[in-house]
Amino acid sequence: MRVLWVVIDALCVDKVTPELMPTLCELGADGWSGSALGVLPATTYPNHATLVTGAAPSRHGLYANEVLVDREWVAAGSVGPSVPTVFEHLGTKGVTTAAVFGDQNLVGVCAAQRASGHWPSGGVAPEGVPLGPTGYAADSATLAAALEMDLGDHGFAMVQLDENDAVSHVHGPDSPEARRHASAVDAVLGELLEPYRPVWSDTVVVVVSDHSQERVEHSCAEAFTEACSGEFGDPAGDGETGWYTDGTCAVVRTTASASDRVRRRLEAIEVLSEVTETAPGVFCVSGGPGVLLGLDWGQRGDHGASRCRTQVAVLGGGHGAVASLAGRLGASPIDSRSWAPLTLSLFEGA
Numbered sequence: 001m002r003v004l005w006v007v008i009d010a011l012c013v014d015k016v017t018p019e020l021m022p023t024l025c026e027l028g029a030d031g032w033s034g035s036a037l038g039v040l041p042a043t044t045y046p047n048h049a050t051l052v053t054g055a056a057p058s059r060h061g062l063y064a065n066e067v068l069v070d071r072e073w074v075a076a077g078s079v080g081p082s083v084p085t086v087f088e089h090l091g092t093k094g095v096t097t098a099a100v101f102g103d104q105n106l107v108g109v110c111a112a113q114r115a116s117g118h119w120p121s122g123g124v125a126p127e128g129v130p131l132g133p134t135g136y137a138a139d140s141a142t143l144a145a146a147l148e149m150d151l152g153d154h155g156f157a158m159v160q161l162d163e164n165d166a167v168s169h170v171h172g173p174d175s176p177e178a179r180r181h182a183s184a185v186d187a188v189l190g191e192l193l194e195p196y197r198p199v200w201s202d203t204v205v206v207v208v209s210d211h212s213q214e215r216v217e218h219s220c221a222e223a224f225t226e227a228c229s230g231e232f233g234d235p236a237g238d239g240e241t242g243w244y245t246d247g248t249c250a251v252v253r254t255t256a257s258a259s260d261r262v263r264r265r266l267e268a269i270e271v272l273s274e275v276t277e278t279a280p281g282v283f284c285v286s287g288g289p290g291v292l293l294g295l296d297w298g299q300r301g302d303h304g305a306s307r308c309r310t311q312v313a314v315l316g317g318g319h320g321a322v323a324s325l326a327g328r329l330g331a332s333p334i335d336s337r338s339w340a341p342l343t344l345s346l347f348e349g350a
């Protein structure tokens, strides 16, 4: 049994067509193809932590791309999930695992140091490899690393291809460039699957995205920052409430006892249209469609709001278990927390 997960960062379901992504469509045709609902905020690190743990951010603790520790927002990857991941669970069963991430910060986010092998080593950006437009490893570099690690020799392997997110940020998710890149990433997927072809009848493949993107219409970052500064002071907080902006959302962290009061204050902020408590004292907030609350760097696409929660979800492979797994998945959208327990169940008795 070999299980391969491929995360195509920010891939939107509208790109999964036989014209744009024939390899992905063919994979799903023999298994299951649909969508999943990710967790809030619809950002990379909370959703990857959920994929590998099967837990919501309220349990794994990575409730935003950065989390508040001792009155300082620190990178989620430097904290890591607070519950065991698929790598850890499978390791205790003696199953070898591997992780290859275009975004090097995912090594810490997914606690992939505990996999049998991971890349880039130590979660440090690799030197001298080609980079995508936002500075993470280009898919060509991630693919080369994956092929070098002989992923098919591992019981479980996970690959994250980052460049689709970068291209959609720069040009917009509905741009010709994003459509062209969907086809490019489909070709990369084909190359990732190639080493598995000789052992296809022993292989299960899961291809997902971590969130979608929306076209950026305008920024309300200034108004939101002003309102939050007035309500809560410094972003790092006064020991009670801190706030953090990211794309088309923001995350506000307070104490459980202050939660009701903070909710009322957030609901009074004019630029916000959605206030969701994702864990006791943790709020994910957003404005209208395409409204940036985070940094405006001239990007055409971004994500974070609940509008971007929809993920691509495709299951395939030649293993006999694929048909029964497809039956267990049910109707779209499935819950993105399903993938970890589903994968672990394949190794039960291993």
Ligand SMILES: [Zn+2]
Pocket (backbone or CB within 6 Å): 009, 010, 043, 044, 045, 165, 210, 211
């Ligand atoms: Zn992402």
